[in-house]
Amino acid sequence: MNQQLNGQGLLILMAPVSLEEALVDLLLQKDEISGFTSSSVNGHGRQHAELSLVEQVAGRQRRVQFMMHASFAGLQDLVTELKGKFSDTGIHYILLPIAEAQSI
Numbered sequence: 693m694n695q696q697l698n699g700q701g702l703l704i705l706m707a708p709v710s711l712e713e714a715l716v717d718l719l720l721q722k723d724e725i726s727g728f729t730s731s732s733v734n735g736h737g738r739q740h741a742e743l744s745l746v747e748q749v750a751g752r753q754r755r756v757q758f759m760m761h762a763s764f765a766g767l768q769d770l771v772t773e774l775k776g777k778f779s780d781t782g783i784h785y786i787l788l789p790i791a792e793a794q795s796i
Contacts, residue, residue, distance in 0.1 A: 700761060700790040707757075726762070
């Protein structure tokens with residue numbers, strides 16, 4: 693499958709809340725990203741190694757989610773930068789090609 697249907701991509705980041713300000717600062721500096729959204733989310737999973745006791749009992753971990761749409765290549769470069777600056781910090785990402793995106 694062609695990863696770049698129209699050259700655009702969607703990057704979704706799920707990060708520990710403690711990294712929110714650092715990620716906001718970094719993303720605001722990126723010229724290739726005209727904007728992004730962020731929201732508070734809960735992460736659920738079976739791996740409990742990184743969860744506090746309270747999180748294990750509750751079955752969820754607070755996370756912050758960022759979503760941004762830009763050129764696929766630019767988002768790939770951003771992921772490479774994130775891997776360098778935030779290795780082993782628990783950030784999870786999903787990078788998807790976009791078939792269509794426009795304002796209505």
